[in-house]
Amino acid sequence: MAARLVLILVFTCSTLIFVGGTILDYDLLLDSSAEEMLENEGDIQIESSRDQKSNRRDGSGGIWYRAFRPIFPQLPPITEPPRPSTSCSAPPSGGTIPPCMSQTECNAQGGKAGKACGKGFSRGVCCDFDYIVDCGNTTSLPHAIFRNPEYPETTKSTISCTINVVPKPTACGIRIEFMDVMLAPARNGFCFQDMFMIAGGGTVENSGFNTQICGLVKGFATVVPINETTDPLQLIVIAQSKNAKWNINVTQIPCSSAFTPAKTICGVRNNPSLQARSLQTSQSYKNQSLKELPRTFPQPRILGGDPTNGNQFPWMAVILFDNTPVCSGTLIDARWVITAAHCVAFYEEENQSVMNRLRVWLGALNIDLMPRQEPRRVERRVSRVYVHNEFQSTDFDVALLQLNESVPFTVAIRPACFPQNKDQNFEGTTGIIAGWGTDGSSMSNVLLAGSVPIWSNAACNIAWSAQSLNIRDSMICAGDGSVAQCRGDNGGPLITQNGDGLFSFIAISSFSAQPPCQNPDFPDVYMRTSSFLTWISLVLSPPLPADSLSPFTPIVT
Incomplete structure (x- = not known):
């Protein structure tokens, strides 16, 4: 038994001595070439880290460990691609x-x-x-852009810039949209530093230089009617303020796209003897309205006429500026209201978009009530204002408001009809006016209406000659002082009943003699609708499709 213990002890000691010698003496495992390699590797790769990590990693076998660990290739530095x-x-x-x-x-x-x-x-x-047209160039493109050379920056020096627009044989009008225009404002109604002008083009009664425009006119637009004999239009910008810019869309309107009133119900006046609530549930309310004869207004006790009820005139629109009623208007299509140009042409306003400050109410009765108190009332913003290209003071006082979205036609909201006979002068007949204008002291909170006699233009010219005012063929005169348009009524319609019982707006309320309101010596003056039918049709024409746009190629003349 003792002999066996001695043998086990001797075997164990021999094993330990052999293993220890193997670990401590790496020469037993390596040949001379491997030794040289390890020496070089130790000099190059290990020397710098040996001092720092020897206490933690080195031991009697540390050299062997570092010599035989894998050597990975060094990757190139990662560089971020240029942005x-x-x-x-x-x-x-x-x-x-x-x-x-x-x-x-x-x-x-x-x-x-x-x-x-x-x-x-x-x-x-x-x-x-x-398709930008540079100053001095000519274009006949369906769509072109006219802008200052520095746009979107402002001009740095005085500049006079003109482009020529040659109408295509198939075009009936040129649409001019002021996408971004900043010119010096007018002073006392006149553009004296910067101005935009249109030269040439046929209009209602003449051709030549059109109205000068200046100020902040972003969102405004106009249309110039043309025909086969029209010379090229000249679009002219004169900028002397050294702080002007303009970006203007110029589009040719094909005759084939001219607007035609939709075949929808128009000119239906609600029966004042019926409650509006009953009209909504009546299956034959259209026929009932058509049979209703014009109401005979008694001698009015207020300037604007008698209060109305039951949305008798569903085409009436209230035009608000900064949430304050300023004028009336007429609904002529689901997205269009016609009014007087002087109601909305605020070119002198600076640093604020007029479009953001305009609102239109339709289906309103009492403008003092909150919208929730009149559930049939609809409010719309204005996305674009078309002012007649020759509007100036009392001439061509017509504008069209494009609403930001269509309005639903209901018992309280329906368009008026266009005149059936464009050659009828209406002299000697009776018309109806309506509006929320003053009754002599303050704005009326309810819609007022009254009957007015329509004058001949010859008689009206004689009356207005004392004011040195020429009554054009594009105007209509109405009123005898007993019922008159007053402040706030401007832009509203003069309506008559057609032979089929429907009501048409034959004119747009424009101006009165001084002192205003109920001046018996001078009839009120309106813009005759039939004189502007071509212009209205061109404004309401649908825009060109996108595929009609093409790059600008100057025409050598």
Whole structure:
């Protein structure tokens, strides 16, 4: 037994001595070439780290461990790819640098979205305008853009810029939209520093230089009627303020796209003897309305006439500026209201968009009530204002308001009809006027209406000669002083009943003699609707399809 213990002890000691010698003496495991390699590796790769990590990692076998660990290839440093430029640059062929704007704004201005630009909330697209017409050039494109050379920056020096627009043989009008225009404001009603003008083009009664426009006119527009004999239009901007800019869409309106009133119910006056509530549930309310004869108004006790009830005139519109009623208007289509130009042409306003300050109410009766108190009332914003291209003072005082969305036709909201006979002068007949204007002291809170006699233009000219005012063929005179339009009634309709029982707006209320309201010596003056039918039709024409846009190619003349 003792002998066995001695043998086990000897065997164990021999094993430990052998293993220890193997671990401590790496020469037993390596040949001479391996030793050289380890020495080189130790000099190059291990020396720097040995001092720092020897206490933690080195031991009697530390050299063996480092010598035989895997050697991985060194990867090249990672470099971040260059970021794309956040600014727009001129095309390789040269030209102007496209502006950076949102894609929505680019599309609205007729541009073509290019590469991304900007940062953060200002991120957008470089908007290319291939059909920009430079100063001094001529275009016959269906769609072109007229802007100052520095746009979107303002002018840096005095500039006079003119382009020529050659009407196509198939065009009946030129649409001019002020997408972004900032000119010096007018003073005392006159443009004295900066101005935009249109030269040429056929209008209601003449051709030549059209109305001068200045101020902040973003959102406004106009249409110039043309015919096959019309010379090229000249669009002229004179900027002396050195702080002006303009970006104007110019579109040719094909004769084939001219607006035609939709075959929808129009000119139906609600029966004042019926409650509006019963009309909504009556299956034959249209026929009942058609049979209703014009109401005979008694001698009015107020300037505007008698109060109405039951939405008798469902085409009446209230026009508000900064939430204050300023004028009346007439609904002529689901998205269009016609009124007087002087009600909405606030070109002198600076630093605020007029479009954001205009509102239109339809289906209203009492304008002092809150909208929730009149559930049939509908409010719309104004997306664009078309002012007649020759509007100035008392001439061509017509404007069309394009609503931001259509209004539903209900018992309280329906359009008036256009005149059936454009050659009828209506002299000697009786018309009806309505509005929320003053009754001699303050604005009326309810819609007032009254009957007025319609004068001949010859008699009206004689009456107004004392005021040195020429009554044009495009005007109508009405009233004898007993019932008269007053402040707040301007822009409203003069209506008559057709032979089929429907009501048409034959004129738009424009101006009165001084002192205003109920002046028996001078009839009130209205703009004759039939004289503006061509202009109205062109304004209401649908826009050109997108595929009609093409790059600008100057025409050599």
